[in-house]
Amino acid sequence: MSLVDTRTPDPKKFIKGATGDWEMVIGLEIHAQITSESKLFSGSSTKFGNAPNSNVSFVDAAMPGMLPTINQECVRQAVRTGLGLKAKINNRSIFDRKNYFYPDLPQGYQISQFKDPIVGEGIVYLDMGKDGEVEIGIERLHLEQDAGKSIHDQHPNMSFIDLNRSGVALMEIVSKPDIRSSEEARTYIAKIRTILRYLGTCDGNMEQGSLRADINVSVRAPGGEFGTRCEIKNVNSMRFAVAAIEYEARRQIDILEDGGKIDQETRLFDSKSGKTRSMRSKEEAHDYRYFPDPDLLPLEFDDEFVAALAKDLPELPDEKHDRFVNEYSITSYDASVLISSRSNADFFENVAKGRDGKLSANWVINEFFGRLAKEELDVSNSPISAKQLGGIIDLISSSDISGKIAKDLFEIVWGEGGDPADIVEKRSMKQVSDTGAIEKMIDDIISANPEQVEKVKLKPQLIGWFVGQVMKASQGKANPQAVNKILKEKLGL
Amino acid sequence: MSVNADIVRKIGHLARIKLKEENLAGLADELNVILGFVEQLDEVDVSDVEPMTSVIPATLRTRKDEVTSGGYADKITSNAPLSEDNFFMVPKVVE
Amino acid sequence: MSDLIKLSLADIQKGLKAKKFSASEVTSAYLNEIDAANPKLNAYVSIENEQALSMAKASDEKLAKGEGGALEGVPLGIKDLFATKGAHTQAGSHILDGFKPEYESFITNNLWQDGAVMLGKLNMDEFAMGSSNETSYYGAVINPHRASGSNKDLVPGGSSGGSAAAVSAFLCAGATATDTGGSIRQPAAFTGTVGIKPTYGRCSRWGVVAFASSLDQAGPITRTVEDSALMLASMAGFDRLDSTSVDLAVPDFAAAIERGVKGLRIGVPKEYRMDGMPDEIEKLWQQGLAWLKDEGAIIKDISLPHTKYALPAYYIVAPAEASSNLARYDGVKYGLRVNGDSIDEMYENTRAAGFGAEVQRRVLIGTYVLSAGYYDAYYVKAQKVRTLIKRDFETVFNDGIDAILTPATPSAAFGVNDQEMKADPVKMYLNDIFTVTVNMAGLPAIAVPAGKDNAGLPLGLQLIGKPFDEETLFAAGRVIERSAGLDFTPKKWW
Ligand SMILES: [Mg+2]
Ligand SMILES: [Zn+2]
DSSP, rough: OOOOOOOOOGGGOOOEEEEEEEEEEEEOOOOEEEESSBBSSSSBBBBBBSTTTTTOOOOTTTTOOOOOOEEEHHHHHHHHHHHHHOOOOOOOEEEEEOOOTTTTTTTEEEOOOSSSSSBBBBEEEEEOOOGEEEEEEEOOOOOOOOOEEEEEESSEEEEEEEETTTEEEEEEEEEEEESSHHHHHHHHHHHHHHHHHHHSSSSOOOOTSSEEEEEEEEEEEOOOOOOOOOEEEEEESSSHHHHHHHHHHHHHHHHTTTTOOOOOOEEEEEEETTTTEGGGGGOOOOOOOEOTTTTTOOEOOOOHHHHHHHHHHHOHHHHHHHHHHHHOOHHHHHHHHHTTSSHHHHHHHHHTTTTTTHHHHIIIIIIIHHHHHHHTTTTGGGGHHHHHHHHHHHHHHHHHHHHHHHHHHHHHHHHHHHOHHHHHHHOOOOOOOHHHHHHHHHHHHHHOHHHHHHHHHHHHGGHHHHHHHHHHTTOOOBHHHHHHHHHHHHHHH | OOOOOOOOOHHHTTTOOOOOGGHHHHHEEEHHHHHHHHHGGGGGGGGTTOOSSSSSSSSOOOOOOOOOOOOHHHHHHOOSEEEEETEEEEEEOOO | OOOGGGSOOOHHHHHHHTSSSSSHHHHHHHHHHHHHHHHHOOOOEOOOOHHHHHHHHHHHHHHHHOOOOTTOEEEEEETTTOOTTTTTTOOSSSSTOOOOSSSSOOOHHHHTTTTTTEEEEEOSSSOOOSSSSSHHHHHHHHOOOOOOOOOBBBOOOOSSSHHHHHHTTTTEEEEEEEEEETHHHHHHHHHEEEEEEEEETTTTTTOOOOOOTTTOOOEEEEHHHHHHHHHHHHHOOOOOOOOOOOOOOOOOOHGGGGGGTTOEEEEEEEEGGGGTTTTHHHHHHHHHHHHHHTTTEEEEEEEOGGGGGHHHHHHHHHHHHHHOOOOOOOOSSOOOOOOSHHHHHHHHHHHHHHHHHHHHHHHHHHHHHHHHTTTTIIIHHHHHHHHHHHHHHHHHTTTTOEEEESSSSSSSSSSSSOOHHHHHHHHHGGTTTHHHHHHHHHHHEEEEEEETTSSSSSEEEEEEETTHHHHHHHHHHHHHHHHHOOOOOOOOOO
């Protein structure tokens, strides 16, 4: 990888040290498990959580004479992901063997792609809020096999090996060293995860290990030469990623400021202590002896194959964001919130279609998402449908109910279900827009409160008191706009 | 290019084969004979020649994404030197 | 010795169909012969009496009903490199101690589907690495042939030495074998048998223990050209589970045997005329050309300029692939484990004890040539040379050559425990000098016994064909076989 600095040093991101400012340089290798029924090179299942060695074929266990055959769905998914990362798709790629010994690596090598990956350079955009948009380069994406699992805590002097994951398809997405803060790293992981989920190429489940990151961290004088990097292996949560980067950068700065030098090494993040430590098993330099896997031929496909996948690609987060801003006249910030997942965005669109965009966005983000979060639910198991929420918004727009009544109505629909319009009808929640009735109520209040009438003439903001009285008399059903208008006329304001 | 006892020891470790110290020099001699033999290739001009990636003119066939194997953990571990509850067992690995 | 074991594969089938004898009788005759001969020849590492008899019985039942496949009731020996379900499969190695696969190789499965009977597993050089069958954990195989007037033990060649010896000594009607650099053709030449290495991709490698994946190809060793055609027809075929298997229909090889060579253009590569080649080999070669010419072939001098570099390139590519293919033998999943205090100690102890000296040597060479800093100089360079070797052949085939005739080996069988070969690994490697180019280019080639040396030992000729044109090799091989008209039955001393 040629190291090219694409970023302008930003003092806001500098880390203060005893000897001056420092800048972090971060590159990420994200391993994303491809969503598929069977493994990359064998026909055994990818299901999570099955009994030990039950998702294992003779191929996965590297039995003598077994041979790999490639899963076409994994190829499709890798190409689709490459398209989603706006990356160069390579019509010819080669599978290589990465040779090393480890008990959860039954073949003694991992089939991966080294010199000729299936996907080349691409770009990911990060929305860093008020800091604007940041562009992170993608170096490559390649296909490779996952390893099995070693369990070390079952026996005093034995490790147990379960090969269920062995051979599951992974995409390794390698970024360029373009990331300059732990927050950018977090945002980058989140963005990659969103893209993968939009595409349906990886479920993005970090707890189950479907998505994990190797983080390369180095520090340097702002804008200076790249420093020596350390690789933090297998970080499986965004919170840990931030903590690991912060710890590691500080560790390196302390060493450098003490006149020491950084050893390029692989480190592990210990989530309990919040520290990174050197991996003992990696003390000797690895020599992976990559060479093309002679059991597999070059993987080739034509432009039509890629074009067909491109044609069927779903709308991706960036495009959806821009369309939401344009089509629904909502703010960029609201659009970012709404597109955080495809199901959230779809929900919003179902609500907003044919309705006021801003009002819909408000309701979806504040009332609906807020409530989901409170109850630890998501769109898929929400008790309220887009149609119901749309119904509530329709009643607001038609002035049948006020915003305040709408909130009550939302509670009713959330708890009891039902058609919002029916509920409003049956429970007489409709707001009174009939000016005659409102006029009558206002006349009564004015005649009963002569002192207040005098005061409001001197202090017009006291009109709120009258509005309150009318609303009270109408049990909240009076149309506030109508009330305001008539009050102003009658009070001569 | 030739190897000595030190290099042979390193290669032995990379290949995970325990080599006896007293055999290293002899092995180095044997390997050097072979390396000397293969170094005839230096005579060949290979500029502009593509390295062979497949001896037959074909590209990779792909298979359907279907579950067609697995589900026989007992068969997977039936030949294992040491196993328990269908896990393979190995000397404890320290990371 | 029962006469039944002397029958050709084709004659066994005829006799069975005519009910002259039963499959059980043929099988028993072979099993008896194996029991008597194996202590001396060491061709079998495992004799599957029960399975053989029950398979033969099943064949007899089918034959009685007028059913049965192309090889119904034919007793075969299987090289220990092929996975046979529930049976000894150890690739001639200590490291696969006790391994009995839960699966059957594609090729042996084809053979059983066609009704063949498995007599047992055949000895071989460990992981098919060797040219004398002396690297086997199970000890050397002894060539049934001896120089006239001598009682010195000779090697049968390797790595399919058990297969060649068993076929030659009538311990099976035919045998499976594999060829990575000459491992079918050289032992066939050393034992007076016929061996064909088909085009790479013709036979599935699924279930065949890998040595060097880009070079390995299975084929039969038999006593006649016709038998090879019959056996290969059953072994070959497209297999989705091997990504390098070629999706091509298997021709009726037997139908090609008597096609003759009239009008065929036979190439004679000048680069195969090596310095110090024994006169008898040169004479045999000229004799072979004369036979083909007599039957109407056109003989053409050709050039394959990179021939000389095939063997050095092979000794980079094959060990490199092997070093990786053999990484799976680590004491975790199957086979031998020698304990150690740590996982790495366990690996190192197991692999030191489990692999013999030649396998260790090749794994070390392979590891070295792939290691950082050397990969381009060795491996990439060798694969480039391979491209040139293949191109040499393409050029002559494009110029109209139909097949190429060469000697199969630079000499007849040599003695067991040959001190010169022992002292210099490269001397041993030179055994494959005529055969290895074919593996590097993925081409088919057949070795046919064609003559005898001064001591009466068999010598073979090799015919190299165009990709997927095994038929021409059978036709031309048959002409040589017929023209030679020799009896290659070894004089029984065991
Ligand atoms: Mg990596
Ligand atoms: Zn990876």
